[in-house]
Amino acid sequence: MEVAEKKNKNKRYKPILDGIPDWPVYQLSKNRKEFVEEVAQKSFELVKQVRPTTKQLLDELEATVYREQQRMKRNRWRVDAVDEPQFWIKVKEELVALTNKTSEEAQVKADEILYRIILRYADEIAGNFKPSSYKFTRELIKFWFGRLLNGARVKKFGAFFRNQYTLRDKIHIVGKVKQLRKLAKQGTIVMVPTHFSNLDSILIGWVIHSLGLPAFIYGAGLNLFNIKIFAYFMNSLGAFKVDRRKKNLPYLETLKTYSTLAIQKGAHTLFFPGGTRSRSGAIEKQLKLGLLSSTIEAQRNAYLDNPNGDVRKIFVVPVTLNYHFVLEAPDLIDDYLSVKGQDKYLPEQDKYGSWQLLQFLFKFFTKGSNISVSIGKCLDVLGNYVDEDGNSLDSHGRIINTKDYFIANQEVSIDKQREDQYTRMLSQKIVSEYHRINRVFASHLVAFVAFEMWQRKHPKLDLFELLRLPEEDLVLPYEEFIDVCKKVRKQIYQLKEEGKVNHATHLKGKMDLVVRHGMENVGIFHLKRPLLFNKEGNIITQDLNLLYYYHNRLVGYDLEKFI
Structure with missing residues (x-):
């Protein structure tokens, strides 16, 4: 991996497509109205399959109206459409009026209401990629990340605008880059990264451009569009909106259909299958299956549309984002502990004052850090590895045909239970x-x-009792700390040999230097440092909650037994 890292670090990749007009995301946006209507019509048909009778459909519509009105009452966002209250009031009135209609009239009217709701959802979800905005946003992102990651001290005002290092020096892209670029030419890529920060979408956008790939469509949380600057970035980068507040069937079916049809049309797609940022700081263990299932459906539909010919294959690419810091970590771990601990957890009050804000700004503009983006091996939609030519491989490395998994009685079939298992x-x-x-x-x-x-x-304290320990009990002798770090690092080396994890090159070398590097960088921008040295040279913490957040990154490797 070290050799690949050096090769990829400063390599400049040529675009795999000549120009923006050739990008699938541009074609979708160019024909946005037609695509939205296609999504709405398909979603309408799918909901009707699930709720075939008039009574079932009316019950679903009434439940949808109730949930939407409760959402507006309890959790309204700035980005929500201004006419939402009026829209749902009108729908409710129309549903009430159906009590006086014949069953045939009620069916026709219920269908019309359902289609109107779905069309509204589809229009809300759909992205609006603009080439001119994309180019401007791309340059702005390069500047902003360059400033964020630049390690030069700001001695003069002009230094703010000069980056000592390029982004390629500070953001390391490692892994299966060559395979990703090759397969993006012959199939459709669905990139599924880990999710730790609101910066993730912007970071991945830069990575995609840096690798010479066309813009991907994004599944971005609608909450990001509350902030105008984020909304501008997301729209410019081809984002489609995902509203996690909406749990009703028409919305969920529309969202999934949007993703499925976009993938079918060859639009490279990116979404965070964890659904939201990791509150604990740990790598996701449970993924949301809704959007993920759209890759299965898109591949199956491709076989349905062309059962006897060549089919454009869909490749799923896991990506792990690796940070020394996460800007939102204090709030994320606070959310996690509040839910996990309930009344056991006592959140800190009045965390930030004016002086702390000034300290943060100073750190932001005077310290630097690194980010690593790990590109995994490409998978087919069933989770099999694929080779450099896109052939699916079984566990013994033999080529298999994924079409066989969707065929019954010589024809491509729809088996929901089987596809849920896939x-x-x-x-x-x-x-x-x-x-x-x-x-x-x-x-x-x-x-x-x-x-x-x-x-x-x-050992007798539970997590929440431990988090309340006084400062005088939170001191680790330096030599003891170094010895334990050596033991754990040795096990990480062993796990790497077994292909179960990787590590940055800076983890090698003298343990004293590795520890100091880690201490300097862990949570580098936070007002309170998760770890630091005291006057005696021993290890202390200013924020045990934050330390717990960064600790969780290595949960899942059974390293605890080496402490």
Whole structure:
């Protein structure tokens, strides 16, 4: 991996397609109205299959109206359409009026209401890619990430605008880049990254451009569009909107259909299958299956449309994002502990003041850090590895035909129960790949070791009692800490040999230097540092909650037994 890292680090990749007009995402946006109507019509048909009778459909519509009105009442966002209340009031009135209609009239009217709701959802979900905005956003992202990751001290005002390092020096792209570029020419890529920060979408957008790939369509949380600058970025980068508040059948079917049809039309797609940012800081273990199942459906539909000819194959690409820091970590771990601990967890009050904000801004503009993006092996929609030519391989490395998994009685068939199982298989493989391609940073190592050592020193305390320990009980002797770090690093080396994890090159070398590198970088931009040295040179923490967040990155490798 070290050799590949050096090769990829500063390599410039030529675009695999000549120009933006050739990009599938541009074609979808150019024909946006027609595509939205196609999504709406297909979603309408699918909902009707699930709710075939008039009574079932009316019950579903009434439940949808109720949930939407409750959502507006309890959790309204700035990005929500201004006319939403009026729209749902009118729908409710129309449903009430159906009590006086004949069954035939009620069926016709219920269908019309359903289609109107679905069309509204489809229009909300659909992205609106603009080439001019995309180019501007691309340059702005390069500048912003360059400033964020640049390690030069700001001694003069002009230094703010100069980056000592290029993004290629600070963002390391490693893994199966060559395979990804090759298969993106002959099939459709569905990229599924881990999700830790609101910066992830923007980072992946830069990575996609850097690798010479056309823009992907994104599944981005609608909450991001509450912030105008994020909304601009997301729209410019081809995002489609995902509203996790909406749990009703018409919305979920429309969202899935949008993803399925876009993939069928060859649009390279990206979504975060974890559904939301990892609150605990751990790599995802459970994925949301809704959008993931759209890859199965898209591949099956491709076989249905062309049962005897060549079919464009869909390739699923796991990606692990590796950070020394996550800007939102204090709030994320607070959310996680609040849910996990209920009344056991006592959140810290009044976290940030004006002085702390000034400290954060100083750190932001004077310190630097690195990010690593690990590209996993390409998979087919069943979770099998594929070779460099896109052929699916079984566990023994033999070529198999995925079409055989969708065929019954010589014809491509729809078997929902079987396809649900395929989706679970794909989900499990992606989670396994996340852990396999994860790159252990020195910051992950020191955070994991320190937190585990404090747990070992207080075995009778549960997690929430441990988090309330006074500062005088949170000191680790430096030499003891170094010895434990050596043991854990040795096991990480062993796991790498077994193909179960990876690590950054800076994890090698003298343990003193590795530990200092980790201590300097773990949570580098936070107002309170997860780990630091005291005057005696021993290890202390200013925020045990934050340390727990960064510790969790190495949960799942059974490293605890080496503490």
